[in-house]
Amino acid sequence: MEKLKGKTAIVTGASSGIGATIAKQLASEGVNVVLAARSMKKLRDIEQEINTQTHGKALAVQTDMASKKQVDDMVQQAVHTFGYIDIFVNNAGQMLTGTVTSGKVEQWEKMIDVNIKGVLYGIHAVLPSMLERSTGHLINIASVSGFEVTKNSTYSATKFAVRAISMGLEKELAKTGVRVTNISPGMVDTRLSSKSTWGNERKKLATQDIANAVVYTLTQPEYVNVNEITVRPV
Known part of the structure; x- marks a missing residue:
């Protein structure tokens, strides 16, 4: 769409799944x-695909979102290459099995560091x-687990936090x-969800469904701020 042509976006967690799409x-x-x-290997493959097949250009920057310095350095590289950042998509996330009763402190810390601190960084x-510049769009990818607490309450807590930040x-x-938009997907067919106990009664969402939601909110008139989108399977 002409509305987005020429803008610059940063997408975190872009090596696979929702972020790549x-x-x-x-x-x-x-x-x-x-x-x-x-x-970086996965990022390079996506970078090459975009640079050879699409209208926009891509720059791959290896980044651990749990590191403030790496996030700052990545944004500086982005600005140096493309100029101003118009869109920031906070998509990187960890969905681990470290419930409170499991006592898996290391997994709690990984989810908090990426899902909460990484978003803030x-x-x-x-x-x-x-x-x-009085313009820009922040898009935070949360989860329906930020509405409804699951047995994995630590993960749900981090996604509640993302919604609260938004x-x-x-x-x-x-x-x-x-502008700020919070997008909360239901179960999406990705590597992260592959070990889920999700039943066969519903079809999982495709990553494209979430990408479509992102484009929808970005292409609204400048005076429209779509604050919250929840995308669930039927």
């Missing part, structure tokens, strides 16, 4: 995309420039020109 979809709309994730790195930002950024 969002990045490819944005690039097909003419967006220049910075791909951030830990697996990304916002912190791009927000000052967006505020200075809702708070809506108020903090009112009338600044910077």
